Amino acid sequence: MTQNYDESSVRVLKGLEPVKERPGMYTRTTDPTHICQEVIDNAADEALGGFARKIAVTVHLDGSLSVEDDGRGIPVGLHPVEQVPVVELVFTRLHAGGKFNKKDGGAYAFSGGLHGVGVSVTNALSTRLEVEVKRDGGVFRLAFSGGDVIEPLTRVGDCGARTSGTRVRIWPDGKYFESPRYSIPELERLLRAKAVLLPGVAVTLTIEKASGDEVKLWQYPHGLKSYLAELCGGDEPVAPLFAGEAFIGDEHEQFAPGEGAQWALAWFEEGAGGESYVNLIPTPSGGTHEAGLRAGVYEAVKSFVDHHNLLPRGVKLMAEDVWGRVRFVLSARVLDPQFQGQTKDKLTSRDALKLVSSLVRDPVELWLNQNVEAGKKIAELAIRQAQSRLRSVKKVEKKKGSGVAVLPGKLTDCESEDIERNELFLVEGDSAGGSAKLARDKEYQAILPLRGKVLNSWETDRDQLFSNAEIHDISVAIGVDPHAPGDDVDLAGLRYGKIAILSDADVDGSHIQVLLLTLFYRHFPRLMEDGHVYIAQPPLYRVDVPGSGKSRPPRKLYALDEAELEAILERLRSENVREGAWGISRFKGLGEMNPEQLKDTTMHPDTRRLSQVRVRAGALDETRRMFTMLMGKGEASSRRGWMEAKGDQALTDV
Numbered sequence: 001m002t003q004n005y006d007e008s009s010v011r012v013l014k015g016l017e018p019v020k021e022r023p024g025m026y027t028r029t030t031d032p033t034h035i036c037q038e039v040i041d042n043a044a045d046e047a048l049g050g051f052a053r054k055i056a057v058t059v060h061l062d063g064s065l066s067v068e069d070d071g072r073g074i075p076v077g078l079h080p081v082e083q084v085p086v087v088e089l090v091f092t093r094l095h096a097g098g099k100f101n102k103k104d105g106g107a108y109a110f111s112g113g114l115h116g117v118g119v120s121v122t123n124a125l126s127t128r129l130e131v132e133v134k135r136d137g138g139v140f141r142l143a144f145s146g147g148d149v150i151e152p153l154t155r156v157g158d159c160g161a162r163t164s165g166t167r168v169r170i171w172p173d174g175k176y177f178e179s180p181r182y183s184i185p186e187l188e189r190l191l192r193a194k195a196v197l198l199p200g201v202a203v204t205l206t207i208e209k210a211s212g213d214e215v216k217l218w219q220y221p222h223g224l225k226s227y228l229a230e231l232c233g234g235d236e237p238v239a240p241l242f243a244g245e246a247f248i249g250d251e252h253e254q255f256a257p258g259e260g261a262q263w264a265l266a267w268f269e270e271g272a273g274g275e276s277y278v279n280l281i282p283t284p285s286g287g288t289h290e291a292g293l294r295a296g297v298y299e300a301v302k303s304f305v306d307h308h309n310l311l312p313r314g315v316k317l318m319a320e321d322v323w324g325r326v327r328f329v330l331s332a333r334v335l336d337p338q339f340q341g342q343t344k345d346k347l348t349s350r351d352a353l354k355l356v357s358s359l360v361r362d363p364v365e366l367w368l369n370q371n372v373e374a375g376k377k378i379a380e381l382a383i384r385q386a387q388s389r390l391r392s393v394k395k396v397e398k399k400k401g402s403g404v405a406v407l408p409g410k411l412t413d414c415e416s417e418d419i420e421r422n423e424l425f426l427v428e429g430d431s432a433g434g435s436a437k438l439a440r441d442k443e444y445q446a447i448l449p450l451r452g453k454v455l456n457s458w459e460t461d462r463d464q465l466f467s468n469a470e471i472h473d474i475s476v477a478i479g480v481d482p483h484a485p486g487d488d489v490d491l492a493g494l495r496y497g498k499i500a501i502l503s504d505a506d507v508d509g510s511h512i513q514v515l516l517l518t519l520f521y522r523h524f525p526r527l528m529e530d531g532h533v534y535i536a537q538p539p540l541y542r543v544d545v546p547g548s549g550k551s552r553p554p555r556k557l558y559a560l561d562e563a564e565l566e567a568i569l570e571r572l573r574s575e576n577v578r579e580g581a582w583g584i585s586r587f588k589g590l591g592e593m594n595p596e597q598l599k600d601t602t603m604h605p606d607t608r609r610l611s612q613v614r615v616r617a618g619a620l621d622e623t624r625r626m627f628t629m630l631m632g633k634g635e636a637s638s639r640r641g642w643m644e645a646k647g648d649q650a651l652t653d654v
C-alpha cells in the first residue's frame with residue numbers, strides 16, 4: 001500500500017466505469033440472465049403501455065441473446081440538451097431513460113422502477129451489443145463494445161411507415177459473471193409470466209441448436225387465473241380459484257389514476273406461496289404489495305366469518321391463519337415503484353400496502369358472499385389453522401414455571417400468547433411511549449416506555465442490577481433473568497420473540513441504543529445469541545411533495561438520514577418536480593410523530609426498518625474489546641485516542 005496520498009490519488013469514475021468496477025452493486029453476477037432481463041423488461045414496458053403485441057427472445061449458438069419487440073422503437077433523433085442520439089444515451093448513460101419523465105403521463109406512465117441504470121448496465125458488461133431500431137420509415141443500427149460506441153448510429157435501410165420496433169442483441173462479457181451460461185429455466189419463468197401479465201401479447205423463446213431450433217410460445221387468454229392453475233399443477237383447491245382486478249379512477253385523494261392490482265387466489269389443504277410482480281417486474285422477495293394483498297384478504301375473510309357467525313368461542317383469527325394455505329399470483333401497477341436494491345427483488349413503496357389492501361378487500365368479500373359454500377370451506381380451513389396455533393401456544397405455556405412475576409405498571413402488554421410473534425418495544429421517553437401505544441397493533445405489540453437514560457451496566461455487578469428501576473422493569477417484562485455468557489439459562493419464561501429498541505434518530509437516541517445494547521450484551525447474552533434483540537430505525541426527515549394535476553397526488557416520503565434525504569431530492573429533481581416545491585420536516589423526536597406516521601415508518605411489519613443485532617462469528621474478542629473501551633470507567637484515555645483517530649468518520653447531526 002503506497003504511503004503517498006495527494007491530489008493525484010483521487011480517481012473519478014466516469015460514464016459506465018462504476019458498473020465495470022463494481023458490477024455487483026448494479027446487477028446479479030451469478031450469471032448473465034439478469035442483464036438480459038433488463039432488455040426484456042424494456043420490451044415488456046412497451047407492451048404494458050399498449051404499443052407492442054410481440055416479444056421474441058432468442059438464445060443464439062454463439063452465446064449471444066437477442067430481444068425483439070414491435071413497440072414504438074427507441075427514438076433515434078438528437079437529444080435537445082445533450083445533442084447525442086437518444087438511443088445512444090439510453091445505452092451509455094446511467095440515469096437516462098424515458099421512465100423518469102412522468103409529466104402528463106410521459107413516455108411510460110407505468111414502468112418497472114426508476115433506478116435508471118437498466119440497459120446501460122447491460123451494455124457495460126457486454127463485449128458487444130447491437131441495437132436495431134425500426135421507426136419513422138427507416139431501419140437504424142448502432143453497436144457498442146464494453147459500453148463504448150464502435151459503430152455510430154447509421155440508417156441501414158427502409159421500412160413501412162407503420163412498422164416499428166426495437167431489436168437488441170447482447171454478447172455478455174464472461175469475466176463479470178460466475179457462470180457464462182444463461183439460466184434457461186429462469187428465462188422461461190420470466191417470459192411465461194410476462195405473457196400472463198400481458199393478455200393478448202405473444203411471447204416466444206427460441207433456443208438455437210445445431211440439430212434444429214427449439215421454440216416455445218406463451219400466450220394466456222385468461223391471464224392470471226389460468227397461470228395460477230398451471231402453477232398449482234394437479235392439486236385440488238378447497239374452493240374454486242378466484243381472480244379479480246381493481247384500479248384507481250380519476251380524482252382520488254391519495255393514488256394516481258391507473259394504479260391498482262390484478263390477482264388470482266386459491267386455498268389448499270397443504271402448501272402456500274405464490275408469485276408477485278410490480279409493473280411486470282418479478283419480485284421474488286415480495287414486499288409491500290404482497291403485504292397489501294395479505295391484509296385485504298384477511299380483512300375480507302374475517303368479515304365473512306363474523307357476518308356468518310362461524311368463529312368458535314375462544315378462537316381469534318390472525319392474518320397468518322387465513323394466509324397460511326393461500327397460493328396466489330399478484331400483479332400490481334404502481335406509478336413510482338421503489339425497490340430494495342437494483343435487482344428489484346422486493347418492493348418497498350409504503351403506499352403500495354394501502355393501495356392493494358384497499359382495492360382487494362371489497363371484491364374478495366363480495367366473492368365470498370356470492371359463493372357462500374366456498375367461503376365457508378375457506379373459513380373452516382382458517383379456523384383449523386387458528387386452533388392448531390392456539391394448541392401449540394398452550395404447549396409452550398405448560399413449560400413455564402409456576403411463579404408469576406408482577407409486570408411493571410408502565411408496560412402496555414399485548415393480547416397474544418404466541419411468543420414467537422410477540423414484540424416488545426423499549427421506547428425512549430413517556431411522550432413517545434404514548435404515540436407508540438396508539439400506533440401499535442395491540443394484538444402482538446407491547447410498549448415499555450423508559451424514562452431517561454438507562455444505567456451503564458458494563459461494570460455493574462449482576463446482584464446490583466435490580467437497584468436500577470428501568471433495568472428491573474426490562475428484566476421482568478421480558479421474563480428472563482440476567483445471566484452471563486455460557487450460563488445454562490432457561491428461556492422458557494421469555495414473553496416476546498422480538499425485543500426492539502426504539503429511540504430518537506439523533507445523538508441522544510444513539511446513546512440510549514448503546515446503553516441498552518450494553519445491557520443485553522453483558523447481562524442477557526442469550527437473547528442476542530438467539531436473535532431476539534432488534535433496533536427500530538425511525539426516519540429523521542419527512543419530505544412533503546405537492547401533487548401535480550390528476551395524474552400525481554401529493555406524497556409523503558421519509559428519509560432515515562441525510563444520505564437518504566439527498567437521494568429522495570435527486571429523484572424528485574429527475575421527475576422534474578420544481579426545485580423547492582417540496583417541504584422538508586425534521587423530526588426532533590419520536591414524540592413529534594403522530595401515531596399514524598409512527599406506525600407506517602417504524603412499527604408496521606411490512607413498512608418499518610427493524611435491524612437484528614447479533615455478534616459476528618469470529619468477532620467475539622473484538623466486540624468485547626470495543627465494549628470495554630467504549631463503556632469501561634477506566635478507559636477515558638483509550639476512548640479519547642479512538643475518537644481522535646476516528647472522529648473524521650462521524651456523521652454530522654445538523
